[in-house]
Amino acid sequence: MNKSTGALGGVALLLFALLIAGCGSSSDEALSKSEFLKQGNAICAKNAKAREEAIVEVIKTHDPNASIKENREEAVQKILPIYEDTAEQIADLGAPKGDEAKVEALAEAMEEAATKLHANPGSAFSQNTPFVKPNKMAESYGLDACKA
Numbered sequence: 378m379n380k381s382t383g384a385l386g387g388v389a390l391l392l393f394a395l396l397i398a399g400c401g402s403s404s405d406e407a408l409s410k411s412e413f414l415k416q417g418n419a420i421c422a423k424n425a426k427a428r429e430e431a432i433v434e435v436i437k438t439h440d441p442n443a444s445i446k447e448n449r450e451e452a453v454q455k456i457l458p459i460y461e462d463t464a465e466q467i468a469d470l471g472a473p474k475g476d477e478a479k480v481e482a483l484a485e486a487m488e489e490a491a492t493k494l495h496a497n498p499g500s501a502f503s504q505n506t507p508f509v510k511p512n513k514m515a516e517s518y519g520l521d522a523c524k525a
Contacts (some may be wrong), residue, residue, distance in 0.1 A: 390488040410473040413521045421523035431455040453498035461491050486511040
């Protein structure tokens with residue numbers, strides 16, 4: 378991608394870090410882990426449906442003269458904003474007390490995956506997709522619906 382995309386990714390990561398820091402600062406407003414998981418899984422399920430709809434739209438409107446690589450890149454570019462939005466919404470929930478580092482690490486792993494996909498959209502279709510790390514982290518924390 379171009380330099381402005383990289384700069385936007387850096388700005389997004391900075392804002393993301395600030396959101397995480399701001400959201401977890403008030404113990405009065407911290408969600409319980411069960412409530413965090415309930416809301417987080419709901420966010421992920423809603424956004425997974427949006428990603429599926431985006432992929433269906435790409436399939437319906439794909440250019441039959443385009444290469445497989447071009448069609449895949451188009452699909453990735455359609456779903457990345459939804460995936461990034463998911464990461465932001467998870468961070469906005471605020472981590473349960475005591476789990477701030479785990480939630481922050483998950484959010485960072487999701488952002489890192491998005492950054493890698495912006496740089497190389499084809500990696501989404503490799504065996505070692507950038508989604509592997511955040512998927513494992515989400516699943517181990519209990520955010521089963523958050524696997525991309």
